[in-house]
Amino acid sequence: MRRLAARLFSLFRRARLEQELEDEIAAHLELAAADHRANGLSDEDARIAALRRFGGVTQTKEAFREVSGFQALEFAWRDLRFACRLLRRQPLFAAAAIVTVALGVGANTAVVSVLETVLLNPLGLRQADRVMAVRTQFVKLHLFHAETSGVEFREMQSLTEVFSAVAAMEGRAWTWLSNDEASRLVGQAVTPDFFRVFGEYPASGRFFTSEDDQLSVVLSDGLWQTRFGADRSAVGRTMWLDKKPYRIVGVAPAGFRFPTDAQLWTPLRLEPRRLLDAERGRNRSLSVFASRKDGVSETQAAERVKRFVDGLMSDDAAHNGEVSHSGYGIELTNFGRYIAGDLRRPLLLLWGVASIVLLTGCANIAGLLLARSSSRRGEIAIRIALGATPAQIVRQLLLESLLIGALGGAVGLVVARLALSLLTTLTISGSGILTLVSLDSRLLLYGLGLALVSGLLFGMAPTIQLVHQSQTVRPDLSRRRWSPGLLVTAEVCGAFVLVVMTTLLLRSLWAITRIVPGFDPQRVTTAFFLKPENDPGFFDRIQSMLVASPGVQSAALANPVPFADSGVISGFAIKNRPENGVSGSAEGFQITPGYFQTLRIPFLRGRNLDASDTATSPLVCLIDSRLAEQFFPGQDPIGQEIAMFKGWARIVGVVGAIRRSSLEGDSRPAVYYSFAQIPFFPWAAVLIRSTGPAESIIRATVHQTNASVPVYDVRSLEERLGATLALRRAMIVLLSTLGAISLLLAIVGLYGVTAQVVSERTREIGIRMALGARPAQILLPVMRQGLGSGVFGLILGLGAVAYAQHWFAGMLYEVAPYDPVTFVVATGGVLGLSLAAVWWPARRAAGIDPQQVLRHE
Amino acid sequence: MGTPKSDLVAGTLALMILKTLETVGSLHGYAIARRIEQISGDQIALNQGTIYPALLRLEQEGWISPTWGESETGRRVKFYAITRAGKKQLHAEQADWKRAAGIVARFVTLSEEKA
Numbered sequence: 001m002r003r004l005a006a007r008l009f010s011l012f013r014r015a016r017l018e019q020e021l022e023d024e025i026a027a028h029l030e031l032a033a034a035d036h037r038a039n040g041l042s043d044e045d046a047r048i049a050a051l052r053r054f055g056g057v058t059q060t061k062e063a064f065r066e067v068s069g070f071q072a073l074e075f076a077w078r079d080l081r082f083a084c085r086l087l088r089r090q091p092l093f094a095a096a097a098i099v100t101v102a103l104g105v106g107a108n109t110a111v112v113s114v115l116e117t118v119l120l121n122p123l124g125l126r127q128a129d130r131v132m133a134v135r136t137q138f139v140k141l142h143l144f145h146a147e148t149s150g151v152e153f154r155e156m157q158s159l160t161e162v163f164s165a166v167a168a169m170e171g172r173a174w175t176w177l178s179n180d181e182a183s184r185l186v187g188q189a190v191t192p193d194f195f196r197v198f199g200e201y202p203a204s205g206r207f208f209t210s211e212d213d214q215l216s217v218v219l220s221d222g223l224w225q226t227r228f229g230a231d232r233s234a235v236g237r238t239m240w241l242d243k244k245p246y247r248i249v250g251v252a253p254a255g256f257r258f259p260t261d262a263q264l265w266t267p268l269r270l271e272p273r274r275l276l277d278a279e280r281g282r283n284r285s286l287s288v289f290a291s292r293k294d295g296v297s298e299t300q301a302a303e304r305v306k307r308f309v310d311g312l313m314s315d316d317a318a319h320n321g322e323v324s325h326s327g328y329g330i331e332l333t334n335f336g337r338y339i340a341g342d343l344r345r346p347l348l349l350l351w352g353v354a355s356i357v358l359l360t361g362c363a364n365i366a367g368l369l370l371a372r373s374s375s376r377r378g379e380i381a382i383r384i385a386l387g388a389t390p391a392q393i394v395r396q397l398l399l400e401s402l403l404i405g406a407l408g409g410a411v412g413l414v415v416a417r418l419a420l421s422l423l424t425t426l427t428i429s430g431s432g433i434l435t436l437v438s439l440d441s442r443l444l445l446y447g448l449g450l451a452l453v454s455g456l457l458f459g460m461a462p463t464i465q466l467v468h469q470s471q472t473v474r475p476d477l478s479r480r481r482w483s484p485g486l487l488v489t490a491e492v493c494g495a496f497v498l499v500v501m502t503t504l505l506l507r508s509l510w511a512i513t514r515i516v517p518g519f520d521p522q523r524v525t526t527a528f529f530l531k532p533e534n535d536p537g538f539f540d541r542i543q544s545m546l547v548a549s550p551g552v553q554s555a556a557l558a559n560p561v562p563f564a565d566s567g568v569i570s571g572f573a574i575k576n577r578p579e580n581g582v583s584g585s586a587e588g589f590q591i592t593p594g595y596f597q598t599l600r601i602p603f604l605r606g607r608n609l610d611a612s613d614t615a616t617s618p619l620v621c622l623i624d625s626r627l628a629e630q631f632f633p634g635q636d637p638i639g640q641e642i643a644m645f646k647g648w649a650r651i652v653g654v655v656g657a658i659r660r661s662s663l664e665g666d667s668r669p670a671v672y673y674s675f676a677q678i679p680f681f682p683w684a685a686v687l688i689r690s691t692g693p694a695e696s697i698i699r700a701t702v703h704q705t706n707a708s709v710p711v712y713d714v715r716s717l718e719e720r721l722g723a724t725l726a727l728r729r730a731m732i733v734l735l736s737t738l739g740a741i742s743l744l745l746a747i748v749g750l751y752g753v754t755a756q757v758v759s760e761r762t763r764e765i766g767i768r769m770a771l772g773a774r775p776a777q778i779l780l781p782v783m784r785q786g787l788g789s790g791v792f793g794l795i796l797g798l799g800a801v802a803y804a805q806h807w808f809a810g811m812l813y814e815v816a817p818y819d820p821v822t823f824v825v826a827t828g829g830v831l832g833l834s835l836a837a838v839w840w841p842a843r844r845a846a847g848i849d850p851q852q853v854l855r856h857e
Numbered sequence: 858m859g860t861p862k863s864d865l866v867a868g869t870l871a872l873m874i875l876k877t878l879e880t881v882g883s884l885h886g887y888a889i890a891r892r893i894e895q896i897s898g899d900q901i902a903l904n905q906g907t908i909y910p911a912l913l914r915l916e917q918e919g920w921i922s923p924t925w926g927e928s929e930t931g932r933r934v935k936f937y938a939i940t941r942a943g944k945k946q947l948h949a950e951q952a953d954w955k956r957a958a959g960i961v962a963r964f965v966t967l968s969e970e971k972a
Contacts, residue, residue, distance in 0.1 A: 020935070021909060024886055027934040028905065031887040034930055055904025063910040067917070 101408020104358030106415025109447035127199035133338035134288040139327030150274035167194035174241035189268035205235035205250030369462035405455020485789035491746035492793025498739035518658030519599040521717035525694030551692025556594035563720035606653030626657035627669030754786035755841040766853025775846040790834035
């Protein structure tokens with residue numbers, strides 16, 4: 001033990017030890033020479049005698065070093081330099097192998113770092129693994145993941161045996177006046193336990209208590225840094241939001257960014273009315289989160305909630321079945337899944353794909369190493385004959401592949417960095433979370449670890465085979481061989497799966513881009529603004545000013561606009577229907593009459609909303625054709641009355657149905673109300689169809705109408721539409737890149753294996769040709785061997801697609817996962833390329849000159 | 858060349874160094890080598906250089922400790938002294954050696970009697 005420490009230590013002071021030895025030897029020789037001189041020898045003779053008695057100076061130093069150093073490490077260093085030299089001697093192989101590992105590791109690390117922020121460790125929150133999102137569903141209304149009402153919030157709070165804290169939040173937006181400048185802030189009103197659910201503590205000040213009135217505010221770290229200059233004395237100050245004084249009570253920690261866009265939080269006081277049982281169906285605007293108690297599993301919590309809902313149902317049967325009628329249920333979702341939402345599947349899919357690329361890469365390098373190994377057999381045999389132990393040879397060979405792995409890993413981390421910076425610039429709707437993704441030290445370690453494991457993986461097969469062969473006298477007779485064909489099979493299998501997936505996604509995208517959404521998005525620009533208070537004529541003024549602007553064909557106000565947010569989803573009742581309760585659910589919109597003209601939505605029957613529909617006139621609404629078909633089949637809906645937000649509204653017209661949230665998905669039935677009659681929301685959007693510079697027109701008009709109104713989120717409708725396809729486009733780009741890489745790898749692998757077979761059988765082929773074999777007789781068996789592996793890979797690939805199809809079926813549109821065209825194209829393509837990869841080496845085999853081969857013998 | 862001198866029996870150099878240092882006290886490398894040769898009556902053909910790796914190993918084990926001093930010719934040189942752990946080791950090895958030597962000696966006398 002003590003020697004070990006001393007030796008380790010001496011590694012670091014090696015130069016000094018050597019110098020000391022030099023000194024000692026010099027002194028020794030001097031002393032010896034002096035003695036010899038005393039015995040009567042001449043100076044020169046005395047020196048020679050001293051040297052002779054000493055024995056070799058060099059040998060002494062060598063022996064000394066052996067004792068002093070840590071031999072294993074020294075050997076490792078020597079092996080490493082040897083491996084470097086070998087790689088340098090084969091720059092093409094080295095580059096190919098390193099790039100292969102780099103792509104695999106880079107893609108993998110990038111995807112995992114996104115997964116980490118989005119799913120595995122959502123938003124980096126302290127207690128995220130304990131948090132469950134509470135949402136509701138109405139199966140019979142085809143309504144899932146719906147927000148929660150105050151009633152359910154109260155009920156979840158009562159389940160104290162499974163939840164330690166339950167909190168609700170509701171979206172808010174404010175106009176903030178500071179230094180005479182109006183800006184819009186977004187955030188959430190939250191119940192006092194909100195921060196406790198996530199296990200967070202304030203960075204300064206405090207969070208809310210139940211005593212806080214509604215005029216308190218907690219700042220996000222971002223807002224505190226950018227607008228308050230990270231000044232600690234901000235706590236206690238007042239900020240004017242919507243012209244009301246809010247007191248800043250605290251600042252949230254830097255790591256707390258939930259929701260990702262929240263700039264501040266205020267206390268949420270639920271009116272007692274919202275907590276009454278009768279209000280279950282109304283005001284579904286709360287997002288509720290519950291933190292599980294210690295030792296309570298997700299399943300236990302879900303079971304408890306289910307028992308609660310079951311109890312509700314049996315109670316409800318007594319209350320004429322309002323709840324059970326709609327197929328009511330409460331959904332508990334793990335917070336990670338809640339955050340990941342639509343990104344979850346694509347991310348997991350990408351992870352799988354990146355892993356396929358890494359594995360095919362490993363198989364490929366293993367194949368290359370195997371091919372190289374035949375030329376190294378001699379070298380290894382000689383080294384073993386010279387006394388190298390198998391362990392030393394294995395160490396040397398594995399070190400070589402580890403070196404490739406490490407270099408590939410280093411480059412791979414750069415690839416991951418680049419991939420991430422590309423990924424985070426993607427504008428995928430609802431993916432603000434992607435901006436939080438970063439490569440931290442743990443992920444760097446993951447990437448490097450992955451690279452080293454890959455190195456071991458692809459180094460193993462060739463190493464074992466080489467060592468084994470070098471111990472046999474006739475390696476070519478040794479039958480125990482790792483079949484490179486197996487590796488090729490795996491590669492073709494992986495590549496085929498990726499080709500199929502990419503093709504299916506491409507066909508889906510193609511189908512989607514041909515969809516007509518039911519309105520004309522061209523040249524329509526939209527922007528949101530916050531409604532000013534005490535400015536009753538604002539809407540009318542702004543609309544008439546916009547219409548009068550040069551280049552503007554038509555303008556309207558609406559909330560919300562298509563492809564921005566969904567409208568308010570709510571159940572509705574139809575007058576004089578036997579159900580007498582909720583008949584269905586629909587999305588409610590508030591508009592001004594110019595809406596349909598601006599979006600060019602066809603008007604089917606009845607009349608448009610107009611200036612005669614005011615706050616005091618009877619409530620009216622328009623419905624879209626989908627609602628008409630679904631709920632008034634074969635009837636004239638005009639004149640019927642439905643109740644959605646605020647009492648009975650008479651249907652005065654029917655308009656065409658449009659797609660509003662995604663091109664590929666049907667939208668819910670829609671009900672349109674006039675702003676004048678349902679002025680619920682503090683914000684609204686403008687839409688203008690214009691040929692001029694729309695953004696500046698909108699900003700100028702709103703500013704002239706009322707300078708204290710902030711305008712935000714200005715985008716053309718086409719942009720909004722494109723954003724819904726961004727995820728799909730990104731997936732296709734990523735998948736086709738990765739697919740192309742793995743296809744290339746597979747083809748190279750196939751080529752390599754066949755070429756290897758040909759070079760090993762050159763002699764045999766020559767002899768057979770000399771005996772009169774026709775070229776076809778040579779060509780076919782060689783090709784059969786390579787193609788066999790390829791076809792086997794294809795068959796496995798078909799199986800893998802069948803197994804994996806449920807992973808991507810949800811991302812397809814109008815294309816079946818077993819789409820025959822795709823399969824024929826993919827099979828044909830992969831098969832054709834395989835054929836080409838085998839053809840070249842096989843041709844060479846057929847072109848072998850028997851004379852030359854025999855002369856070689 | 859005179860009578861052939863016997864090679865040093867493997868593993869005994871360390872023992873000799875330790876014994877020498879125990880008897881004489883602190884010595885430098887050359888003195889240790891000379892001393893071993895003299896005690897053996899110049900019967901051992903010591904490659905004097907081999908003493909240095911051996912000294913380093915003993916030092917790493919903690920059985921001897923070096924101090925810098927000045928040689929008779931005025932050069933900076935390491936003087937080695939035995940440590941307490943070294944003495945313990947020496948006594949253990951001495952006992953082992955005596956026992957082994959005794960056994961070998963008995964065999965040798967036995968075969969001489971037979972002959």
